[in-house]
Amino acid sequence: xxxxxxxxxRLRGKTPVDVATPLTAVLEALRDGTADLSRVRVVCDxxxxxENFREVVDVRQTAPGSPDQELEVAVDLxxxxxxxxxxxxxxLMTQNGSPDAPDRVWLEGWLPGSKGCIWAFNRLYWQAxxxxxxxxGRGYESALPGGASDARNEAAVRELVSDLFRIWDDLxxxxxxxxxxxxxxxxxxxxxxxxxxxxxxxxxxxAHGRDYYRRLHYLMCDYSPHVLDIARKTVAGxxxxxxxxxxxxxxxxxxxxxxxxxxxxxxVSNVYDNLPCDEVVNxxxxxxxxxxxxxxxxxxxxxxxxxxxxxxxxxxxxxxxxLQIGPELVAEAMPxxxxxxxxxxxFWRRCWQSLRRAERFVxxxxxxxxxxxxxLSGEMLRPLLDAHGDLRINVNNGAVASFVDTLPxxxxxxxxxxxxxxxxxxxxxxxxxxxxxKYDGSVxxxxxxxxxxxxxxxxxxxxxxxxxxxxxxxxxxxxxxxVRD
Amino acid sequence: MPILLPTTVVGSYSVPxxxxxxxxxxxxxxxxxxxxxxxxxVAVKAAIKDQELAGIDIVSDGELRRDNDVDYLLARMPGVxxxxxxxxxxxDYYDLVVATPLTEQPVGLAEDFRFTREHTDKPIKFSFxxxxxxxxxxxxxxxxxxxxxxxxxARALNAEARDLVGAGVTMLQIDEPFLAGYPEQVAxxxxxxxxxxxxxxATWGLHVCYGNRxxxxxxxxxxSFLFPTVLEARVDQLILEFARKGDEDLPAIAELGWxxxxxxxxxxxxxxxxxxxxxxxxxxxxxxxxxxADKLIVNPDCGLRHVSPPVARAKLRAMVEGAAMVRNRLxxxxxxxxxxxxxxx
Numbered sequence: 007x008x009x010x011x012x013x014x015x016r017l018r019g020k021t022p023v024d025v026a027t028p029l030t031a032v033l034e035a036l037r038d039g040t041a042d043l044s045r046v047r048v049v050c051d052x053x054x055x056x057e058n059f060r061e062v063v064d065v066r067q068t069a070p071g072s073p074d075q076e077l078e079v080a081v082d083l084x085x086x087x088x089x090x091x092x093x094x095x096x097x098l099m100t101q102n103g104s105p106d107a108p109d110r111v112w113l114e115g116w117l118p119g120s121k122g123c124i125w126a127f128n129r130l131y132w133q134a135x136x137x138x139x140x141x142x143g144r145g146y147e148s149a150l151p152g153g154a155s156d157a158r159n160e161a162a163v164r165e166l167v168s169d170l171f172r173i174w175d176d177l178x179x180x181x182x183x184x185x186x187x188x189x190x191x192x193x194x195x196x197x198x199x200x201x202x203x204x205x206x207x208x209x210x211x212x213a214h215g216r217d218y219y220r221r222l223h224y225l226m227c228d229y230s231p232h233v234l235d236i237a238r239k240t241v242a243g244x245x246x247x248x249x250x251x252x253x254x255x256x257x258x259x260x261x262x263x264x265x266x267x268x269x270x271x272x273x274v275s276n277v278y279d280n281l282p283c284d285e286v287v288n289x290x291x292x293x294x295x296x297x298x299x300x301x302x303x304x305x306x307x308x309x310x311x312x313x314x315x316x317x318x319x320x321x322x323x324x325x326x327x328x329l330q331i332g333p334e335l336v337a338e339a340m341p342x343x344x345x346x347x348x349x350x351x352x353f354w355r356r357c358w359q360s361l362r363r364a365e366r367f368v369x370x371x372x373x374x375x376x377x378x379x380x381x382l383s384g385e386m387l388r389p390l391l392d393a394h395g396d397l398r399i400n401v402n403n404g405a406v407a408s409f410v411d412t413l414p415x416x417x418x419x420x421x422x423x424x425x426x427x428x429x430x431x432x433x434x435x436x437x438x439x440x441x442x443x444k445y446d447g448s449v450x451x452x453x454x455x456x457x458x459x460x461x462x463x464x465x466x467x468x469x470x471x472x473x474x475x476x477x478x479x480x481x482x483x484x485x486x487x488x489v490r491d
Numbered sequence: 492m493p494i495l496l497p498t499t500v501v502g503s504y505s506v507p508x509x510x511x512x513x514x515x516x517x518x519x520x521x522x523x524x525x526x527x528x529x530x531x532x533v534a535v536k537a538a539i540k541d542q543e544l545a546g547i548d549i550v551s552d553g554e555l556r557r558d559n560d561v562d563y564l565l566a567r568m569p570g571v572x573x574x575x576x577x578x579x580x581x582x583d584y585y586d587l588v589v590a591t592p593l594t595e596q597p598v599g600l601a602e603d604f605r606f607t608r609e610h611t612d613k614p615i616k617f618s619f620x621x622x623x624x625x626x627x628x629x630x631x632x633x634x635x636x637x638x639x640x641x642x643x644x645a646r647a648l649n650a651e652a653r654d655l656v657g658a659g660v661t662m663l664q665i666d667e668p669f670l671a672g673y674p675e676q677v678a679x680x681x682x683x684x685x686x687x688x689x690x691x692x693a694t695w696g697l698h699v700c701y702g703n704r705x706x707x708x709x710x711x712x713x714x715s716f717l718f719p720t721v722l723e724a725r726v727d728q729l730i731l732e733f734a735r736k737g738d739e740d741l742p743a744i745a746e747l748g749w750x751x752x753x754x755x756x757x758x759x760x761x762x763x764x765x766x767x768x769x770x771x772x773x774x775x776x777x778x779x780x781x782x783x784a785d786k787l788i789v790n791p792d793c794g795l796r797h798v799s800p801p802v803a804r805a806k807l808r809a810m811v812e813g814a815a816m817v818r819n820r821l822x823x824x825x826x827x828x829x830x831x832x833x834x835x836x
Contacts, residue, residue, distance in 0.1 A: 418708060
């Protein structure tokens with residue numbers, strides 16, 4: 007039996023985490039059961055998000071149904087002190103590790119993580135943000151650490167604009183500067199970043215004296231028309247220089263294809279962590295896809311169903327209806343279940359709060375048989391998996407798709423600048439939990455920086471990471487990608 | 492009898508993912524040099540076969556033995572030293588230094604030609620990167636003057652060209668993928684090209700593009716920068732990219748006095764979208780408005796290295812069929828195609 011304690015940094019210090027008690031409880035429960043203990047791994051994590059998709063104890067099947075089947079017992083050390091770990095383990099193990107526990111209301115079948123319904127919830131959050139905000143009484147930005155987006159940081163903006171001026175001056179001297187100067191922002195939020203950027207740009211351009219502002223086209227892109235409406239009002243003072251476009255951040259060239267090789271700066275802030283993500287786990291030299299299955303704990307499901315005058319068995323269908331058409335239409339279409347839109351929003355919020363995911367590990371026949379995106383095979387994962395032994399990593403399929411599809415937009419001297427939660431070293435995946443978690447009504451997930459760097463290098467792009475320089479103590483990392491050679 | 496609107500290729504042929512992996516495995520010591528050589532032989536034969544099946548009139552070895560446009564030639568030149576022979580990815584450039592004066596000793600590209608000759612009966616074009624572009628990827632510890640370095644490289648390439656012609660090469664192409672980034676140095680580049688071609692009896696082509704590293708342009712601009720200096724280049728063909736950039740520069744090239752053959756780029760090698768034969772035919776027809784048909788050669792913009800093998804094959808087929816449509820029209824025949832590559836002559 008292997009025991010893997012991941013949050014090693016928390017084992018020391020002023021308030022070291024207690025591993026012994028929950029681990030002993032798990033081992034005792036396993037001892038009392040019938041599972042082949044030589045085929046069991048115990049994994050201790052520290053789930054950093056207070057709101058997340060994990061139970062305190064999970065049991066996962068590895069290669070389910072095959073002669074090689076093994077079990078992984080996962081314990082969240084952060085919450086282990088609040089419950090009877092031995093009892094939880096015993097209950098799960100009595101089903102011989104099958105996660106098809108009867109006290110769960112399943113919302114879907116087994117799927118790769120990126121296809122699971124948590125991402126439909128995430129999408130709904132951004133599409134119906136105004137309703138969520140009305141219900142909670144606070145804007146999404148106030149849910150961010152520090153209550154504001156780093157995207158608005160003026161020092162960071164000045165640094166970006168200065169870099170642009172340097173490149174443009176150089177190109178201008180070589181008579182190679184295009185007449186139109188394009189800057190693209192993917193995921194504009196409320197437009198505050200765009201406004202801060204444009205305000206600063208205008209001031210700096212005046213001082214610089216090259217009249218670049220006249221030639222500037224700032225394209226605000228988001229998949230929420232509502233968000234774009236708000237953003238447009240925020241940047242009204244720059245009207246002639248700003249266009250707004252509805253697009254899916256994972257496929258920017260579908261809308262921006264006309265800007266291929268023309269964009270000098272693509273700016274992305276806190277978008278990648280919010281895009282669908284598979285996970286791959288390497289155990290004993292074999293790669294597995296982490297399949298997930300969303301559920302609600304039965305007791306909570308019963309309460310939620312009662313609020314919507316629905317039988318618990320009908321709850322999954324009702325939730326999928328909500329995810330499909332949103333709270334406004336579902337309230338209109340199902341007045342028996344929801345008296346008004348607010349009731350539908352409340353139903354949505356409670357479902358989200360109770361949402362959990364079970365996991366299992368399904369062997370991958372070969373990395374090349376797995377697609378990270380439609381154009382990138384799982385072979386791109388090989389250097390990460392080969393070099394680091396047993397490891398679980400985020401594939402960040404949505405972020406990878408966005409990254410790869412953004413690169414063709416870049417002018418030969420253009421760059422992609424991205425502020426997000428990046429893992430910058432593969433080891434960080436071994437020693438800490440990297441998501442997904444819940445952030446208000448959306449999903450938050452660490453982005454696999456080494457994977458993006460590797461993919462970038464295979465496309466002639468240098469990818470560099472640095473801690474966000476303009477706010478101390480932040481987890482935000484700045485990624486800069488630009489053409490090599 | 493010469494072919495009207497002959498079709499040919501430029502640069503590297505599509506590199507399959509498995510070949511990239513094996514090439515990289517070699518640098519990681521997971522594959523021996525002997526096995527890699529076998530792999531290259533197989534890949535080159537397949538590339539030749541793909542071109543033949545598509546109906547290409549003048550084929551190449553697809554440059555599949557070459558990691559990139561620089562290292563295969565430059566790293567083997569006597570006088571050039573690689574600071575390290577380790578690469579994390581085969582396509583990366585070596586860090587190269589001219590450590591001692593370059594000699595005029597061929598590096599052995601003729602062997603590659605002989606292998607190609609053994610595996611096809613089609614006319615063969617053989618290409619190498621030109622002295623100006625090579626000079627941009629090497630540090631100089633000998634000459635102390637970049638122009639002198641370029642000339643020295645040109646002399647070494649002249650020796651290589653003589654060796655190639657001795658092996659039976661009749662069509663040679665100089666690729667200058669870096670030139671568009673340094674338009675103010677065209678005179679030096681042309682001077683060096685004339686050193687390369689001096690005394691070498693072959694049909695010479697000069698290929699200038701805006702870069703194709705990782706399927707991205709390295710620069711943007713207009714081909715007018717080549718003129719009038721390029722008129723002094725002792726080459727027979729100018730091979731340029733027009734499919735991705737558009738053909739706005741075409742009339743200017745004719746007006747600025749280019750009266751020799753023109754290699755017309757009709758396939759965008761930076762896009763996986765496959766051109767239709769009608770698109771290709773249209774591009775050729777537009778070129779014929781300013782260039783005589785007997786001076787037009789039909790080719791991709793640059794190497795198809797970065798598109799997938801199925802896309803590369805489809806693009807070549809479209810190019811051959813588009814050229815055949817125009818050729819048939821010019822010869823007063825039906826535009827209906829009998830088969831891909833119908834080589835009207």
